[in-house]
Amino acid sequence: MSQYKVLVADDNASDRLILSTILRKQGHLVVQAANGQEAVDLFDAEKPHLVLLDALMPVMDGFEAARLIKRLAGEDLIPIIFLTSLKDAASLAKCLDAGGDDFLSKPYNRVILEAKINATQRMRQMHETLQKQRDQIAENNTYMLQEQRVAKAVFDNVAHSGCLDSPIIKHLLSPLAVFNGDVLLAAHKPSGGMHILLGDFTGHGLPAAIGAMPLAEIFYGMTVKGFGMTDILREINMKLKSILPVGVFCCAGMVDISFWKRTISVWLGGLPNCYLLRQNGERIELASNHLPVGVVDHRAFDDNCYQYNMEPGDRFYLWSDGIHEARNDLDEMYGEERLEALFDHTEDHDLLFDRINDDVNEHIKNSAPDDDITMLEVLMVDESEIREEQMVVKMGAVSGPTDWSMSYKLGPTTLRDFNPLPLLLHQLLEVPGLRPHSGTLYTLLAEMFSNALEHGVMRLSSDLKVDPMGFAKYYQMRQEGLDNLTAGFVEFCFEHTPTAEGGSLLMRVIDSGSGFDYGDDGVVKAGDGNFHGRGLRLVASLCKYARHRGAGNQFEALFEWQREI
Amino acid sequence: MSIWASASQDGRSLTINIEGRFDFSAHQDFRESYEKTDAEPDEYCVDMKQTSYLDSSALGMLLLLRDHAGGDSAKIKIVNCNADVRKILTISNFEQLFTIQ
Numbered sequence: 054m055s056q057y058k059v060l061v062a063d064d065n066a067s068d069r070l071i072l073s074t075i076l077r078k079q080g081h082l083v084v085q086a087a088n089g090q091e092a093v094d095l096f097d098a099e100k101p102h103l104v105l106l107d108a109l110m111p112v113m114d115g116f117e118a119a120r121l122i123k124r125l126a127g128e129d130l131i132p133i134i135f136l137t138s139l140k141d142a143a144s145l146a147k148c149l150d151a152g153g154d155d156f157l158s159k160p161y162n163r164v165i166l167e168a169k170i171n172a173t174q175r176m177r178q179m180h181e182t183l184q185k186q187r188d189q190i191a192e193n194n195t196y197m198l199q200e201q202r203v204a205k206a207v208f209d210n211v212a213h214s215g216c217l218d219s220p221i222i223k224h225l226l227s228p229l230a231v232f233n234g235d236v237l238l239a240a241h242k243p244s245g246g247m248h249i250l251l252g253d254f255t256g257h258g259l260p261a262a263i264g265a266m267p268l269a270e271i272f273y274g275m276t277v278k279g280f281g282m283t284d285i286l287r288e289i290n291m292k293l294k295s296i297l298p299v300g301v302f303c304c305a306g307m308v309d310i311s312f313w314k315r316t317i318s319v320w321l322g323g324l325p326n327c328y329l330l331r332q333n334g335e336r337i338e339l340a341s342n343h344l345p346v347g348v349v350d351h352r353a354f355d356d357n358c359y360q361y362n363m364e365p366g367d368r369f370y371l372w373s374d375g376i377h378e379a380r381n382d383l384d385e386m387y388g389e390e391r392l393e394a395l396f397d398h399t400e401d402h403d404l405l406f407d408r409i410n411d412d413v414n415e416h417i418k419n420s421a422p423d424d425d426i427t428m429l430e431v432l433m434v435d436e437s438e439i440r441e442e443q444m445v446v447k448m449g450a451v452s453g454p455t456d457w458s459m460s461y462k463l464g465p466t467t468l469r470d471f472n473p474l475p476l477l478l479h480q481l482l483e484v485p486g487l488r489p490h491s492g493t494l495y496t497l498l499a500e501m502f503s504n505a506l507e508h509g510v511m512r513l514s515s516d517l518k519v520d521p522m523g524f525a526k527y528y529q530m531r532q533e534g535l536d537n538l539t540a541g542f543v544e545f546c547f548e549h550t551p552t553a554e555g556g557s558l559l560m561r562v563i564d565s566g567s568g569f570d571y572g573d574d575g576v577v578k579a580g581d582g583n584f585h586g587r588g589l590r591l592v593a594s595l596c597k598y599a600r601h602r603g604a605g606n607q608f609e610a611l612f613e614w615q616r617e618i
Numbered sequence: 619m620s621i622w623a624s625a626s627q628d629g630r631s632l633t634i635n636i637e638g639r640f641d642f643s644a645h646q647d648f649r650e651s652y653e654k655t656d657a658e659p660d661e662y663c664v665d666m667k668q669t670s671y672l673d674s675s676a677l678g679m680l681l682l683l684r685d686h687a688g689g690d691s692a693k694i695k696i697v698n699c700n701a702d703v704r705k706i707l708t709i710s711n712f713e714q715l716f717t718i719q
Contacts, residue, residue, distance in 0.1 A: 283700075283701050283702075351670075352637055352638060352668045352670060353667065353668050355667065355698065355700065356700050356701055357699075357700065357701060357704075358701065492701075492702040492705070493705075495671070496673065496702075496706060499641075499673050500673065500674055503642075503673070503674075503675070518678055520682070520685075521649055521653075521682050521685075521686070524645055524649070524678065524679070524682060525645060525646065525649065528642050528645050528646075531642070579709070587674045587677050587678060587710065588673070588674030588675075590710075591674050591677075591706065591709065591710060594709045594710075595709065
């Protein structure tokens with residue numbers, strides 16, 4: 054049986070004695086008071102679990118004492134049981150009105166007394182448990198909000214940054230939670246132009262925000278290093294695919310703007326249709342034609358982009374589904390029609406962005422928003438208007454190796470089973486201006502290398518490749534030749550020089566073969582031809598020039614790159 | 619790298635899928651994909667959705683397929699190319715020989 058501390062207040066000494074004796078026999082501790090005032094004082098000092106109050110007492114009666122005790126107890130529930138010989142309903146009701154939790158009639162019945170003590174103590178304990186849990190929840194909540202505030206500060210620095218404050222960009226982000234799942238990133242490219250990315254992660258809050266970190270890091274990291282949009286998207290897709298659980302992904306749109314070429318490339322995966330708005334009012338609608346990022350693995354990732362010319366004054370609009378799905382109090386979505394109507398009826402395009410914002414907010418004013426609303430407008434301007442802003446970025450990126458040369462010679466053992474191309478490409482991409490051309494450079498290296506290896510070192514004849522049998526034979530001989538290679542070499546020589554417009558990369562591949570008579574100047578022309586020689590013509594069409602040199606065992610190609618501003 | 623082909627139900631069309639890098643190491647598989655089929659297709663579709671890279675020997679293989687499929691009368695579509703692959707096909711003027719979508 055549980056032991057409680059019980060405060061007994063009764064002006065009648067013998068009644069008090071009887072009750073105290075019963076309580077002690079039942080194992081409780083007893084504190085005695087002879088009137089209401091004493092009861093209140095002792096309550097404060099002794100902190101009993103239960104108060105038994107006679108209703109009628111001198112100095113201060115039980116009703117007044119009950120009120121004061123309840124006030125002293127504050128949030129705690131200390132049950133009060135009135136002791137009374139009163140029998141009429143009104144008096145008993147008055148006991149409960151004064152704050153009593155129950156009453157006990159004199160003379161005392163010890164069974165009922167014990168039962169009432171237990172009942173009220175169960176109440177008190179339940180109340181205590183609730184209080185503890187409530188306090189725990191409140192504390193956890195405070196802690197969580199504190200954590201979220203810190204995390205949000207980090208998140209905002211990461212997810213909504215870059216050159217979003219550029220005068221050609223208008224953007225809107227309405228956070229639904231402390232975190233939202235929307236990401237808006239913009240960065241100047243070192244070669245001029247700008248990358249913009251709008252992402253909408255599935256879900257809200259922390260799970261949605263966490264994916265934004267690597268996304269933003271890749272976006273900024275690769276943009277500043279000069280990588281192209283499709284390389285960045287591939288990298289982001291691969292990263293998100295590997296870290297996000299199945300079912301969490303990012304609907305995204307990415308834009309690559311060149312102010313110099315006045316073009317825009319757009320990749321859309323899972324976002325609502327976006328608009329290109331011409332200055333003359335013509336509106337071109339671009340539909341998402343890709344899966345969101347983080348869904349398919351890198352082999353299935355599709356990086357085809359829309360390409361458009363943009364004249365100064367043309368605008369591009371990108372948004373998450375928050376706008377289309379914004380609901381009013383009648384549960385109607387804002388929808389595409391309203392949006393189209395605004396586009397069709399706003400003559401002054403400068404006002405359009407704010408109109409959309411106002412109209413959507415007007416639509417949802419009486420209801421709680423249920424998705425994040427993120428929207429962006431970017432204005433094409435003449436290159437000169439943005440040049441100053443871009444110069445700041447460019448200064449940093451032009452550094453890096455610009456005047457250098459190197460050569461790399463591979464002997465037979467290395468040629469047998471080592472692929473030098475990734476290593477060489479990596480070296481070339483140290484030049485920031487070459488990074489947007491990584492795909493082309495790889496092709497150039499690969500074609501020149503296989504030409505030197507197959508026709509130079511191993512002296513295979515392309516004539517074999519005219520029919521399927523020959524094709525197979527050719528590659529069979531190539532493999533055998535490699536397996537048994539004991540002599541020969543391929544040497545790569547590179548020379549990079551800065552030019553007024555950017556830079557030029559001279560590539561020369563020399564092989565140990567005996568060469569051939571290439572006739573007059575050895576220049577290889579782009580254009581179509583037969584089955585063989587296609588590789589070198591491909592090189593020629595990607596380069597400023599390409600030609601055979603020396604005894605025909607050297608091949609030289611010049612690749613030039615231009616700054617965009 | 620893997621290559622597989624699937625014929626349409628009526629056997630009139632054969633789709634060849636190329637996954638990964640399409641270079642000389644693929645020549646055997648690529649050839650078998652259209653030679654070792656029971657179907658006698660009128661048209662071919664080369665699906666490059668999952669092709670990450672293509673070199674000049676792959677161009678040669680495509681031309682061999684074109685020969686196999688009847689040369690100038692061949693009906694061959696090349697679909698779902700990524701930007702890099704598309705660029706190589708374009709600068710090689712393959713648009714004149716194939717339907718590239």
